[in-house]
């Protein structure tokens with residue numbers, strides 16, 4: 001459900017124009033799950049809409065819950081039977097975050113990522129993307145969880161800027177004050193470095209947070225780990241694009257760096273990363289998130305705690321702001337880089 005669909009339904013079923021606001025409030029503010037619960041509609045209209053207009057364009061196929069109850073992973077079935085994954089998690093006490101997908105699979109083929117091994121099956125449309133947020137809001141309301149879904153991250157399956165039109169339309173929808181009403185600063189988009197998308201984000205949604213999946217600070221290594229993304233835009237192109245973004249928005253960029261044992265986690269790699277970052281002006285606006293690798297079927301292995309701490313120390317020593325990010329949901333394969341549904345229709 002989104003604002004365009006509500007407008008279409010109102011027109012198609014000959015409802016009075018003011019019904020659009022009632023319907024919008026019912027779905028986006030009260031999080032009702034069926035037309036029967038939308039106040040003000042006649043019984044006959046409710047029955048017709050229940051039969052003809054599904055509220056969500058995806059259905060829950062499977063739900064997994066982590067043992068600490070701070071992560072939930074849903075496998076959601078789309079209209080054509082394809083399945084995507086979406087995660088609800090509480091990375092900090094009280095900060096519930098939905099990690100949403102924007103493509104079924106991904107064309108970028110990053111070697112450490114389970115989604116990358118699926119290849120790209122198709123783009124999701126903007127309603128399918130924002131429906132994941134509505135699904136989690138309904139989930140929270142139905143379970144009476146007494147929590148607020150406060151943040152949305154485009155870090156699930158897919159490369160957001162490889163599906164720019166639908167991703168930007170979905171951000172318009174999520175930030176629409178009459179609809180989802182989510183503040184731009186509570187939304188983050190993570191890209192493997194597609195520069196057109198970075199430019200467009202700065203122009204259309206300068207308050208939305210940008211995260212760059214970097215994972216290597218030399219083209220030689222990045223070509224190996226992220227072959228498609230780095231061939232499209234090498235590190236020089238990416239640095240230039242980040243520079244332009246910082247100049248335009250004056251907003252922080254988060255650099256995501258998954259630590260892979262023996263591949264990119266040595267002291268020399270840390271030095272290379274610090275040197276690359278320190279060349280970018282306004283480096284006070286850069287923050288590195290070091291991510292502990294979640295084992296998938298790839299040949300990569302997770303770095304030891306000692307190596308991770310030494311890597312962090314080397315960055316800090318060179319004046320780079322960085323933290324090691326804690327991973328949630330590893331017991332249900334709901335953590336970063338683990339999302340994949342190989343068994344598609």
Ligand code: SF4
Nearest residue numbers: 106108110113116158
């Ligand atoms: S890490 Fe992101 S861009 Fe790379 S393959 Fe996985 S989903 Fe795609």
